[in-house]
């Protein structure tokens with residue numbers, strides 16, 4: 001196969017860097033076409049020196065500042081060879097450029113939506129880490145994948161695990177069993193959750209939780225936003241919605257299972273009593289490599305799982321009283337339309353406010369509940385409506401913070 005040209009949206013982040021690590025192991029198969037960054041521009045300049053992309057994307061108005069940073073890290077030849085573009089238009093450009101084969105969608109939050117859709121519309125092989133984009137645009141997102149015949153591969157560890165455990169004809173299969181509505185013999189998906197750093201904490205303890213404590217995930221090293229989502233279990237709520245769309249399943253067929261060790265990355269149950277699981281050490285290089293090379297396999301530096309030295313594998317029911325995010329997400333998915341986009345926007349604002357010490361940890365889900373109950377949820381007919389509701393939710397969330405900041409109830 002010819003060398004694949006790869007764009008990494010969100011190259012300076014945790015997924016971005018793991019992707020670069022996997023690519024660097026296979027220079028004969030992959031070349032970096034474009035890298036994008038947002039705040040960590042010094043790190044982006046260092047990545048340019050290391051990986052020599054053809055194009056780099058910086059935020060609007062930052063091209064000159066970035067050139068100065070490049071001068072600190074790169075030689076003149078590299079600086080002259082590189083094209084620097086800016087803003088959302090730049091992100092969409094490198095996501096859809098004719099020269100690009102593969103796009104890693106690893107921007108965090110709603111900022112990743114338009115560039116990811118640009119990659120989809122251009123029919124690229126899209127490796128999806130940016131779950132918020134799919135949660136926001138749901139059906140519209142999946143319709144565009146089909147229309148453009150893009151190849152969408154899940155990178156989120158659970159969804160990648162499920163993808164690996166599904167039958168190969170799952171997506172082409174239209175066979176449904178008359179009485180049960182099972183597709184390709186699949187009866188349930190079991191979505192594993194670590195339970196996060198506060199799995200055993202009481203609600204009272206969680207009221208006092210600090211951003212540093214919330215960001216200290218027991219098993220994974222990740223960006224701040226997803227780490228807080230994991231601590232509230234909103235990550236699992238978003239993942240539940242993500243799974244419903246990716247695997248075309250109703251909420252009732254996705255069950256969240258707490259598995260504190262993060263060794264079993266998710267499971268698929270079949271109507272014949274079989275349960276298939278994907279296991280591995282918790283390192284995102286594995287799902288990234290899988291999505292890059294599928295249907296082939298490529299090597300990573302992740303050590304194979306050593307079952308002889310592994311501790312017990314535990315499984316628990318989630319506690320939806322201490323972790324109301326799960327019920328909020330299920331309800332948003334059942335409501336449909338723009339409800340998941342509203343949930344996502346409220347969560348993004350709440351997490352940012354918590355990280356800025358403006359609200360308490362337990363107020364994150366209170367804020368989301370308040371926004372969802374106040375807003376008039378519209379059908380998600382088009383992207384503009386979704387973006388309008390996203391904005392409305394952010395405004396309501398901002399007002400809630402003004403009224404409730406630092407009241408730890």
Ligand SMILES: NC(=O)C1=CN([C@@H]2O[C@H](COP(=O)(O)OP(=O)(O)OC[C@H]3O[C@@H](n4cnc5c(N)ncnc54)[C@H](OP(=O)(O)O)[C@@H]3O)[C@@H](O)[C@H]2O)C=CC1
Pocket residue numbers: 009010011012013014015016036037038039040041105106107108109111129130131132155156157220221222223224225226284
């Ligand atoms: N980390 C993980 O293990 C996993 C992550 N994911 C998902 O992958 C995505 C990325 O997560 P993660 O890598 O942890 O996050 P990070 O915070 O580490 O990285 C986020 C990336 O997005 C960029 N970015 C942030 N805001 C903007 C913006 N407004 N416009 C353009 N770029 C922006 C950041 O740039 P900069 O740093 O320069 O500011 C950075 O490159 C999230 O959606 C997350 O849920 C899914 C599964 C696992």
Ligand SMILES: CC(=O)[C@@H](O)[C@H](O)COP(=O)(O)O
Pocket residue numbers: 156157158192193194195196220229230231235236284
């Ligand atoms: C690595 C990954 O996919 C994360 O989404 C991870 O699953 C977060 O852990 P939680 O299971 O604690 O949400």
Ligand SMILES: [Mn+2]
Pocket residue numbers: 156157158239
């Ligand atoms: Mn995950």
